Amino acid sequence: MFPRVRALGQWLALGSVVGVVCGGASALFLFLLDEATHWRLQHEFVVYLLPVAGLVIGALYGKWGASIRAGNNLVIDTVHEGDARLPLRMAPMVLVGTxxxxxxxxxxxxxxxxxxxxxxxxxxxxxxxxxxxxxRRELLAAGIAGGFGSVFGTPIAGTVFGLEVICVGRMSYEALVPALVAAVVGDLVTRALGIHHSVYPVPEALALSPGVIGKWLVFGVAMAVAAVVFVEGVHFIKKRLEKALPALALRMALGGVGVVGLWQLVGTSDYLGLGVPMIQRAFVDPDLPPEAFALKLLFTAVTLGAGFLGGEVTPLFFVGAALGNVLGRLLGLPLELAAGVGLAALFGAAANTPLALSLMAVELLGANVLPHVVIVTVTAYLLTGQRGIYPAQRIARLKHGGPLLERLVPLRDLDVPRAPADRTEEPKP
Incomplete structure (x- = not known):
């Protein structure tokens, strides 16, 4: 009994400390992000300076950020390998860059x-x-959970994301308690500091039937295709630019020119930044432009492929909700439900985190999205194959089944030999 009580006390203490620092950092980040977005909306001419911003950010990272340039992939590698310490300057540099x-x-x-x-x-x-x-590895998972849960206001999804994103198909349950504590405390701290998260419409309940399930399977196939296009598109742009322009600053400047060109071509600012207004519109507008999801996907692939900082979740929320809007109209599904399911399913498939994003949909949209979001997210996750937005993710077994791999293998290195068919023990990290 005493060892268990001691372990719980340790995780309550350490998880709370991690949650406090994650919540405070997320609150500062969200405040600055909101201020920056409002200022840009009032002074749209600054978009023309995106190539210059790319030069500056790229130069800063070129000089002081070489060791942290891998971003989330560095975090995942550190959880598994645990050799070098994550530089503390990663936090302020990624905040300013984003x-x-x-x-x-x-x-x-x-x-x-x-x-x-x-x-x-x-x-x-x-x-x-x-x-x-x-x-330490468990605290790193707690840091992932605390950051994710506090920045979106979804602590339970943040908890599962911190456990699920580290290894495809295998949950790191040893970090469950500290991850839960960090995510819940982080969310409480962020809210206590006055941060308000986006609110989305709550879909009405829809009973499952064979016809509805069939529609969701079609929906899941479409989400898988979009996830594959996004993942491969970002990787393709990144590799081509790295080959053509070794200097990060020049790649980012060229990417900035590409985004400015797209902005002028489409004639609207709807696809810049996070795009939260368009996400909310996807839930209620039957006249949402059918090409909206493709345009946001293109804008985001160019931005991230060139090396700009940020993440994929909210842009993929946009793409998923907008594509869900289109599919809902085509398949005769309720618009709010289709947009909400798409919002969660696309990122769940692209990040190989179907459970976390299914829970996130419930936290954001209510229990009526179940079981629809699970059906679509799991279908899309399976059909995307052995790829994802985080090449450092480890995999123990291929998604379609088969024997365990001889060891945990990064997605980027999946050409290693597999274990014999009768192997049953768990691979070693």
Whole structure:
């Protein structure tokens, strides 16, 4: 009994510390992001300066950010390998870089920033208290959960995301308690500091039937296709630009020119920044432009592929909700429900986190989205295959089944040999 009580006390204390620093960092980040977005909307000419912002951010990262440039992939690698400490400067640098990206109109999100801030701050806590290597890894997962949960106001989804994103198909339950504590405390701190999160319409309940399930399966296929296009598109743009322009600053400047060109071509600012107004519109507007999801996907792929900072969640919320709006109209599904399911399913498939995003849909939209969001998200997750927005994610078994791999393998290195068919023990990290 005493060891269990001691362990609980330790996780309550350490998880709370991580949650406080994650919540405070997310509150500051969201405040600055909101201010930057409002200023850009009032002074749209600044979008023309996005290439210059790219030069500046790229130069700063080129000089001081080489060790943290991998972002979320560095965090995931550190959880598994645990050799080097995450530099504490990751938190302020990614915060400033993301705010500048949004200030000048880059199409990016915020989860990447929150995860990187949370993990780097959690690693600082781990080193401050001189915890064991295993406890440090669990605190890193707690930092991911605390950052994700506090930046979106979804602590339960944040908890599961921190456990699920580390390894495809295998949950890190050893970090469950600290992740839950950090996510809940982080959310409480963010809200206590006056941050208000986006509110979305609550869909009405829809009973499952064979016909409805069939429609959701079609829906899931469409979401999988969109996820594959996004993941491969970002990776393609990134690799081509890295080959053509080795200097990060020049790649970001060229990406900025591309975004400005797209902005002028489409003639609207709807696809710049987070795009939250368009997400909310997707829930209620039967006349939403059918090409909206494709345009946001393109804007975001160019922005992130060029190296601008931020994340993928909110842009993929936009793409998923807008595509869900279109599919809802075509398939005869309730618009609010279709947009809400699409919002969660696309990122769940692209990030290989179907459980976390299904829970996130419930936290954001209410229980009426169940079981619809689970059906679509799991279908899309399976059909995307062995790919994702985080190449550092480890995988223990291919999504379609088969034997365990000989070891946990990053998605980027899946050409390793597999274990014999009769292998049953768990792979070692």
């Amino acid at each position: 705010v500048l990206t949004h200030l000048f109109g880059g199409s990016a999100g915020r989860e990447g920033t929150a995860v990187q801030m949370g993990a780097s701050l959690a690693d600082a806590v781990a080193h401050r208290f001189r915890v064991s290597p295993s406890t």
